Amino acid sequence: MIVVAGEALIDLVPQDAAHDSPADGRGTDAGSTPGRTPALPALAPRLGGGPYNTAVALGRLGSPTAFCSRVSLDAFGEALLASLRAADVDVSYVQRGAEPTTLAVASIGADGSAGYSFYVDGTADRLFAVPRRIPDGVRAMSFGTCSLVLEPGASAYEELMRREAARGVFTALDPNIRSGLIADADAYRARFKSWLPSVALLKLSEEDARWLGGTPEEWLASGPAAVVVTRGGDGLSVFTRDGGEVSVPGVPVDVVDTIGAGDTVNAALLHSLAARDALSARAAGGLGGDAWAEVLRFAARAAALTCSRAGAEPPYARELAGGAGADR
Template sequence: MIVVAGEALVDLVPTAEGNLAPRLGGGPYNVAVAAGRLGAPVGFLSRVSTDLFGDRLLDRLHTANVRTDLVQRGPEPTTLAVVGLGEDGSARYSFYVEGTADRQVTDPGPLPADVRAVSFGTLSLVLEPGASTYERVLWREAERGALTVLDPNIRAGLIHDPPAYRDRYDTWLAHVGLLKVSVDDARWLVDLPGDASEDEVLDVVRDWQSAGPAAVVLTRGGDGLAVLTGGGEVIRVPPTPVAVVDTIGAGDTVQGSLLAWLHEHDALSTEAVRGMDGGKWAEALAYAGAAAAITCSRAGAEPPFKRELEMT
């Protein structure tokens, strides 16, 4: 089984009429939904409110075939994210996180023995006290030999001490089997200027890989996906053409669909990820890119179901 650990929240997304419509989301939550819809055996580890939003979040997990054995419930409110959309469909966020349920998660102890991979990222590794809890799970599962997967998915407005966060991120790398990061987030994580070239970013990625990850996947926006393989090869896959409605959940869909692909190809281990050649990575990235394109073609984080991908 795959476990996705982190927050579930509600995005308030602008409509054509100028209103804000609630959409269920949160980076890790979207990852779990994407992997579940694509047929992977996946469970979700989080704390979810007992309010109406929390009930809806759990209902959607169930309809995506995501197990909720590891979901804790509490009376704290659900985190809210107000989404602003650019003309190209890109999203920016402001958050209401004080005292919310997801950051109050408690340590579940060792995960079940059949858990082969655990995915982490986004707000859950920023907001205390939950961040320290998820960090302990990361260390423990890496020590146990599970494939640990990280997407930092930076939300800079919530990181009040960037140097301290960057130092903490560096300590995670030795415990990470597969790293997925956007080019923009990579620039932020090492304080590169926004116009730093992709070659400069790849130099950073190589340093990160030498610290631990078996492979590093780069999301490149409209330029598609790339990976630095375990053998040091850079494989690039162009984007799947699509009419973009918005990009909410696109990177999360990449993460979830990669997990589903690795499961389908019996590659849910650090050793298997390290051993994947360029051809296999091209296949995996094409699959993830096609899934993300479908998500971009509709409003909010709505990853595709397996049957939709099979039709493309």
């Protein structure tokens, strides 16, 4: 089983169908007409959060998966859990709380890229507590995003990551930088470096890499067996401790938005490594170039499908069956 630890939240996504609404009921286009309220986009709630999306994607791909988090008892929290169950994700490691669900307001650029502002004060996922025990049958754990930034939950997730890595669990990390949530950038960068000895697979975007200010070679020297860097539509690359580097191109697709694409990559990487019995630092670091190219192509195809539809809607295994790089 693969356990994904981190936040579940609600993305509020702008809708193309949003229209101006008259302030005075006279029914003409608002524009800059005096007396009219400025138009605001309609926002639709979408289930989300980087770790949550990763767990759903793993479940849809057919990997035995569990989600480890703290989720609100409110209606959003119930919807989040229902969708996890629908993807066959085990929710027995989910803690519950009366606090509200975190909200992330998305803005979509002309190229489909997504930016976010967050409403996180007093929300349930910030109060996550370290579980006493993770079962021995767990093969890997995945961490990242807001859950490793917002205290006091961040320290709890960090403790869990270090503890499980120390007992031999394959750990994957996607920092998925949200700079607006990071009060002290230098302190976060130092903390990120302190995690690397406990990380077997580091995956991050080239934007994250620039913000963190390091290189794959530097990160590999600190602990990970492999570092995967994503470049959006230009594809992704893996770097390994033996100096190996493998790159594959992106898969052309009509992009609706990029919400959840990186999370889908996380899931596809773990799913493919599991299929190759490579969920250990030694096995992942020892994969040959051809095997890594297959893993990366599978991840690129999965991410492209996610980008082809609105919101974080990762693909099912049947949608990826039979293509180049498909899971064996």
